[in-house]
Amino acid sequence: MSAIEQASAVPAWAALAVSFLLVVGASLTLIGTIGFVRLSTFYERIHAPTLGTSWGTGGIVMASMIFFTVLATRLVVHEILIGIFVTVTTPVTLMLLARATLHRDRAEGNPDVPAEAPITEDAAEGRPAAGE
Numbered sequence: 001m002s003a004i005e006q007a008s009a010v011p012a013w014a015a016l017a018v019s020f021l022l023v024v025g026a027s028l029t030l031i032g033t034i035g036f037v038r039l040s041t042f043y044e045r046i047h048a049p050t051l052g053t054s055w056g057t058g059g060i061v062m063a064s065m066i067f068f069t070v071l072a073t074r075l076v077v078h079e080i081l082i083g084i085f086v087t088v089t090t091p092v093t094l095m096l097l098a099r100a101t102l103h104r105d106r107a108e109g110n111p112d113v114p115a116e117a118p119i120t121e122d123a124a125e126g127r128p129a130a131g132e
Contacts, residue, residue: 061080
């Protein structure tokens with residue numbers, strides 16, 4: 001018998017917790033998607049889906065852990081790996097996309113992008129500049 005066929009055996013408290021976490025996770029992902037569509041510049045657009053993906057995945061992963069832990073009557077935690085991978089890769093991807101776009105915009109001379117920070121003498125020698 002599959003897990004879906006056994007879903008009727010889930011206690012009410014677990015069904016409520018799973019439902020709540022699924023709705024929260026899906027809502028956060030939807031908010032990130034709406035932010036992606038509605039915001040005007042690329043730099044604004046990449047922030048909303050990143051947060052929606054991280055927190056939305058977290059809610060769905062927690063719901064999955066509760067559901068399958070209750071069904072299997074043992075602790076099911078391998079979904080934590082999914083959460084870790086999403087949490088690690090999403091911000092890295094955000095930074096890479098933002099830096100590549102910033103480099104391209106500076107090379108094209110886009111006036112809306114701030115200029116590069118000047119290199120100070122201390123930074124050129126490998127020492128932290130004042131205030132860092």
